[in-house]
Amino acid sequence: MITIRVKCTRPSQIFAMAEVAEFDISVVSEASLPADLTVTVQLSCDTQLVLSETTFRPAANATQRVQGSMPYPGFLRCRAFAEVNGETVLGECGVAFAPECIRPVRPEPADFDAFWANALAKLDKIPPNVDCQEAPDLSNDDYTAYRVSLANIGGTRLYGLLTVPSAKYGSGPFPAVFEVPSAGPPIRNPENFAFRARPRDYIIFNVNVFDFDSIGPDAVASQQAYAELTKDSPYTCQGQQSREEFFYYRPIIGCYRAVQWLYERADVDRQHFVCYGGSQGGGMGFNQVALGGGRFTAALFHIPFLCDTAGVLMGRHPGRKIMDGVELETALRTMAYFDPVHFARRITCPVMVTVGFVDNTCFPSGIYAAYNQLAGEKTVLNCLESGHGKYFDYGRHRTPMYAWLTNRMRRDF
Template identity: 35%
Template sequence: MSTYSPQSVKKLNFLGLLALLIGFSQLSLAQIPKQYLEISVSPDKSDWVYQIGEEVEFIVSVTQSGRPIAVENVRYFVKEEKMQSLQEGPLSLKEGKATISAAGMKAPGFLRCEVFATIDGKEYRGMGTAAFEPEKIQPTVKMPEDFEAFWNAGKADLAKIPMEAKIIHVPERSTDAVDVYHVNFRNIGNSRVYGVLTVPKGGEKYPAILQVPGAGIRPYLGDLAKAGRGAIVLQIGIHGIPIDLPQNTYTNLASGALSGYPMFNIQDKDLYYYKRVYLGCIRAVDFLVSLPEYDGQNLAVQGGSQGGALSIVTAALDSRIKYLSAFYPALSDMTGYLNDRAGGWPHIFTGNNLKYHNFPKAIETLGYYDVVNFARILKTPGFYSWGFNDDTCPPTSLYSVYNQIKAPKEVFVIPETGHWTYPEQGARSDNWLFEKLKK
């Protein structure tokens, strides 16, 4: 495991942050801005990694513009990620600093320290997460005996459906180097997949990248930058709706008809929402390989969060994918909460969700969709990246997936990051992909 200390990564300035937010937002690789009140919580080891049973000290610093500042109601909590507090209390700062000692974990996992402080009536939060032998974390989700047969049948059904692709040139968004197209094509259930296709101009044959989206409902703009580097890029949505509608349409869908979509039809593995989504990714591969500009050999898939999950799923189900890049994959070891530890997004078995979805049929269904089980059959070389401070896709769930992968793999861990990335992570992912695709 390649782990990089927080001190080794340069902080973003605001303009760099804005540029990266725009550039990576379609992949759910968002950048997080600095807070008005900066609360730094850092384990005392530079790589944040400990042996089981080893004690950890969390070093706390509370500053504004790099200087200590008077704050109110400072308190801390130490707990296994997403679990109940093991240790808590008020925290006294001396010149903006404090140290919190905590006992180590007795099993592989992550121990998190959260610190809260108030200034001008607003509360701020900082956290640091110590890893305890994460390479030994094992998943809780079970592999259905007919897992591969289930998906082979789904792919066979998909193959019977004609693609009926529609490709519409968008000249106002095209450039001297790249053509932009809005595309759509048939999927299962009489639905369609909508996306933005960007193709380098030049009349040559090119490698291709499928970009799969993070969670949510939104428009898509395409990736002209990667196309400018010499790759065909197809950026898709997953909800079977056009990707160029007014923003208020997506906002209304997110709060209305598509609110809570990760739980739709969870009681039935054949009707569950993500069956159409996963097979839609395969259909997107069908579309890409049909393009006359495709070089016929070099194809990758890339995404973050929900898109990280879809990257692994698509590569596991489709041998035409030669490389994958996944950031903090969601939908991973979702049954963790049923085993007294953190589970992956969308956190189906915790909070209010638990009382609605904790029944045998739901657990059975998720076995067919959990990324862990796709990792178990994955043969595609992959690049992965995440941090230890992720609240949305807890690192326990990420390592539950990563530790099952037998295919060639590389992980770039920046411990202090959460459900966001530094530009170095995106750049390393892109460079890794292009190095592989252009061999």
């Protein structure tokens, strides 16, 4: 088995614009390296704009050093890859150049606030019609679970799972967490929530983004509805041809109602009302905290998605998938109304943002563009070796993430 390792010579992996980054590349094998093995080294702006490409023939127990810099603030990605027995073996490392200077490529739409005010006004005309049913099949010694749905625009409903601490944690009020899951099939069990800090002495409301019953006892029906939704394209890019048709328009509005309902519960401690979410949930967190009217007291946006969608125009990163049949410019105009870079400056509570330096789904340069727009108290957790999803090193980073948020759930600042 052959492994390619790429390591930056500077432990922090952060550079000023005038500096040059150095990477050491080594090829490790349990057997002798093939005599004709060639390694290609590519330096790029977060995998998009290719800055240089070279090749070398690796030698056993030897290291190849390459150097590179960036033409503007952003992330330099060093990728080394080789074809071995018909498969591509890849090693990569990402470094930041003046990340504090990364800014959105385009300004926010002039009618950004008016657009969302009008959207929420539509919701205000619809009675909430909340259905909250205890779910004994999902409850345990730590919490009582509830299946919840609320009326949303267009005659649809939004569905989520709520857990309330059991009697062993007292009678409340309790700190509360609002979260939206990562993109993918709906969350149907509280044990699969993204935030699972122990002890479970807090209320948490996990809301799916779909308009079908994603939480009911009929798991087969939920699976079939999800399969139907995604049979032609990922739901995350559907409707990019216009603002009101974009997939996330409806769940953003519905989640706003879900936040209102959670906040008004008598068992919720409004002094410790926080938001947590990763990837899709991190991106949704930006808009919910921004639209939340100051309700949230802290938020953690973990490797958030949809950040700096226009960054693709300058080769900063590859950007989001564009739906077939939709022109790039049309999609970018639509997504500008959903981009965390434009919601960020409307957030006033303390925020932590996590960044994976080799994330190939939610690119670090885009996340920093959103992070830098936050005007209040903020903390960034640079996860140097981490990618996305299963490639994120939760074993290393979950502890500081949870510590930051739980401190704000259980202490007065």
